[in-house]
Amino acid sequence: MPTTPSRASVFLQKVENLGPAAAYDYIANLAKKSAQTDENEWREFKGGGFLSGLTASSIQKRQDTDRKLKEIWSECLGAFANSAAVDPPTLGVQIVALTAKGSPSGFVVCYIPQRSGDGFYHLQMSVDLRNRGIASGEDIAIHFVPINQQSRPFYDSNRWTLEVRSDGFYFRGQTTVHPGDRLPWLSNCTSDVRDWTEPGRPLLFRFRIFARNTPAHTFLVSFSSAELGAQPGVAIKREAVSEE
Numbered sequence: 001m002p003t004t005p006s007r008a009s010v011f012l013q014k015v016e017n018l019g020p021a022a023a024y025d026y027i028a029n030l031a032k033k034s035a036q037t038d039e040n041e042w043r044e045f046k047g048g049g050f051l052s053g054l055t056a057s058s059i060q061k062r063q064d065t066d067r068k069l070k071e072i073w074s075e076c077l078g079a080f081a082n083s084a085a086v087d088p089p090t091l092g093v094q095i096v097a098l099t100a101k102g103s104p105s106g107f108v109v110c111y112i113p114q115r116s117g118d119g120f121y122h123l124q125m126s127v128d129l130r131n132r133g134i135a136s137g138e139d140i141a142i143h144f145v146p147i148n149q150q151s152r153p154f155y156d157s158n159r160w161t162l163e164v165r166s167d168g169f170y171f172r173g174q175t176t177v178h179p180g181d182r183l184p185w186l187s188n189c190t191s192d193v194r195d196w197t198e199p200g201r202p203l204l205f206r207f208r209i210f211a212r213n214t215p216a217h218t219f220l221v222s223f224s225s226a227e228l229g230a231q232p233g234v235a236i237k238r239e240a241v242s243e244e
Contacts, residue, residue: 008042012111024098027107033158040154040187048108125221127186129209131177137211140173142185147204154188194207201225207240219242 017025030037039045053065066098093113131137144153145168153169155162163170177183189205202222210216219240221244227236 002167006042006113008111009027009113011043012094012096012109015098015109021101022117023096023109024100026104027098028100031107036234037157038156038187044154125186125189125205127189127221129177129183130186131179131181133214134179134201135214136179137177137214139210139212140175140177140183141210142171142173143167143208144169144171145206146189147206149203150233151189151205153186155186156184159183160185207244 004135015026018026029035034058037043037045050065050068056062056065056155063123094111096111098109099105129140153162155171159173159175161172161174163172168231171185173183175183206218208216208218208220218242221238221240223236
């Protein structure tokens with residue numbers, strides 16, 4: 001039975017059909033901040049300036065750079081970080097190298113197919129914020145914590161900055177949210193719940209929202225195995241529940 005190509009595979013096919021020179025220009029334009037290209041569940045950009053450390057004179061520098069490269073590669077392969085590899089292995093990965101004419105600089109386009117049929121749930125979640133108060137929200141910050149699971153957030157880098165700490169993800173907003181306005185926050189948060197084997201155990205996400213001259217508010221979003229398993233692939237819309 002024929003299947004609809006994924007957006008990622010269509011993107012790769014376009015890059016390959018353009019040819020090396022035109023494909024380089026296409027990717028270079030997408031990577032410009034002025035293009036405001038979004039990062040989402042199927043497309044992400046990674047800077048490679050740190051790779052110069054692979055040829056550093058310091059052995060420690062080369063080892064640190066190699067370890068960082070493997071961490072990024074593993075994270076991209078499995079949509080969650082681990083130390084060296086993804087288990088089970090991700091098959092069907094395709095790589096296209098694009099270099100600038102007369103220059104060693106360039107891009108590596110990597111297509112990672114979606115794994116399927118592994119018998120586990122994979123949650124993809126997007127989140128918008130709405131100001132239901134009577135005052136505008138300024139200098140917004142969010143502490144986001146996926147509880148007892150590994151998740152990877154995707155967001156609009158033109159609106160938000162992200163700092164990853166040991167106790168969760170810290171976002172800082174660059175947009176004022178007026179009463180009644182809705183602000184996109186997460187374009188996706190991919191959760192790979194391989195260790196989710198308890199039928200009664202929900203998936204929990206907690207986020208605490210801060211704004212200038214406003215008390216912080218804490219919210220919780222949860223999903224049960226029953227509702228996710230009842231209609232796989234069907235969107236579930238809900239509002240976060242206040243923990244206060």
